[in-house]
Amino acid sequence: MDADKTVTAMFSKIQRTLTINATNGSVATNPNSTNGTYDDGTDVVLTATPAAGYQFDGWSGDATGTTNPLTITMDADKTVTAMFSKIQRTLTINATNGTVTTNPNPINGTYDDGTDVTLTATPAAGYQFDGWSGDATGTTNPLTITMDVDKTVTAMFSKIQRTLTINATNGSVATNPNSTNGTYDDGTDVVLTATPAAGYQFDGWSGDATGTTNPLTITMDADKIVTAMFSKIQRTLTINATNGTVTTNPNPTNGTYDDGVDVTLTATPAAGYQFDGWSGDATGTTNPLTITMDADKTVTAMFKLIPPQVTLTINATNGSVTTNPNPMNGTYDKGTTVELTATPDAGYEFDHWIIPEAGIVTANPINFPMNADSNITAVFSAVTASVVDEEFSNDVKLYPNPTTNLVHLDLKTGYEIKSIVVYNLLGKKVREGKETTINLSGLVNGLYMFKITDVEGRVASRKIIKK
Numbered sequence: 001m002d003a004d005k006t007v008t009a010m011f012s013k014i015q016r017t018l019t020i021n022a023t024n025g026s027v028a029t030n031p032n033s034t035n036g037t038y039d040d041g042t043d044v045v046l047t048a049t050p051a052a053g054y055q056f057d058g059w060s061g062d063a064t065g066t067t068n069p070l071t072i073t074m075d076a077d078k079t080v081t082a083m084f085s086k087i088q089r090t091l092t093i094n095a096t097n098g099t100v101t102t103n104p105n106p107i108n109g110t111y112d113d114g115t116d117v118t119l120t121a122t123p124a125a126g127y128q129f130d131g132w133s134g135d136a137t138g139t140t141n142p143l144t145i146t147m148d149v150d151k152t153v154t155a156m157f158s159k160i161q162r163t164l165t166i167n168a169t170n171g172s173v174a175t176n177p178n179s180t181n182g183t184y185d186d187g188t189d190v191v192l193t194a195t196p197a198a199g200y201q202f203d204g205w206s207g208d209a210t211g212t213t214n215p216l217t218i219t220m221d222a223d224k225i226v227t228a229m230f231s232k233i234q235r236t237l238t239i240n241a242t243n244g245t246v247t248t249n250p251n252p253t254n255g256t257y258d259d260g261v262d263v264t265l266t267a268t269p270a271a272g273y274q275f276d277g278w279s280g281d282a283t284g285t286t287n288p289l290t291i292t293m294d295a296d297k298t299v300t301a302m303f304k305l306i307p308p309q310v311t312l313t314i315n316a317t318n319g320s321v322t323t324n325p326n327p328m329n330g331t332y333d334k335g336t337t338v339e340l341t342a343t344p345d346a347g348y349e350f351d352h353w354i355i356p357e358a359g360i361v362t363a364n365p366i367n368f369p370m371n372a373d374s375n376i377t378a379v380f381s382a383v384t385a386s387v388v389d390e391e392f393s394n395d396v397k398l399y400p401n402p403t404t405n406l407v408h409l410d411l412k413t414g415y416e417i418k419s420i421v422v423y424n425l426l427g428k429k430v431r432e433g434k435e436t437t438i439n440l441s442g443l444v445n446g447l448y449m450f451k452i453t454d455v456e457g458r459v460a461s462r463k464i465i466k467k
Contacts, residue, residue, distance in 0.1 A: 026051075097159075
């Protein structure tokens, strides 16, 4: 001590150094350091901020945990590292009736934030890709998305729709099942049933179906066009004709007719023959005859030899005679039996037939065999109107019967004769007068009809045989 001395001991805060490491982010300090150091014991707040696309994972070194911000006390030099890592994004994909592939694939189920991922949708067999929904939209395929958040993407698939176009003329085609809105799900089996229109037949399928199977099952694995082919049913007409010919109008085409065609058949007999009618698929005697070809048909034209012709002459006064059958061109085939029916005029009644071959016949009607030319007379007489006429008839007597020439009238008193008329078998008047003795001389032997009328109009009839 060589002099008075004042000595000052100088003390200072211990300075603590804080070293901060941060990659893919930063760390702010509060307060900030002075000249790179902190007074010992200073509390420093560390705030970690990740870079874009990164996340704060925690502290290491002289700090631990994930608290952020974090307060540390600078009671020693310290080194603190803020740990950052890429944000991980989860991609959830939904796909029914198809699949979705990703490129790149996720690692441990996640992607680094910002990763571009290409999605490729592949439909299952029979399905089609319709588009994206969720965190992706539109129909672009493949589609690239950026994983900047967790994302859920749905790939939408639907059954491929197939269109079935059916063509049918002169018929129809039924489908089972029927289409929905004009289409079928891909792979659907559809039964086609072809039904021809009336007069047509099913010939087969063309287009996307072939063959003649009906009903036919097709699988809708593509859009398809199917045509059902129909044609007119062809009908065969077989004609038989012996001793004559048959012409057709119209004539067949290649031996057949379209179903439903009307064909006129005209039978022409050979010389010496006559048309006798149709048999088989045609009947009757109409000629020409029209038939409808609604089925295969066989028709036979029947011809027969023309028989000898005989003539029937009918005489009728005060009445008429009908014949069954009627003569053809005024004649009958020899051997034909004809029914004769006598019908009297008003005030008359049928009396008898005069038939040269049989004499007097009173039946009506009669069946007469035409074995030769014949002349038949229908005899009608006035109708007896009252009991008085019957008494008059009962009071008239002619004798002798038979006679050779003379016929005498014996009549009770009280009657005055107006006329006596004599008819032969042909109905012809051969005598007329009012004398009570009638002379038949000069007349051929045979049967004669006497008609006696008095002045009061009463009538009596008698038959006399001259021999």
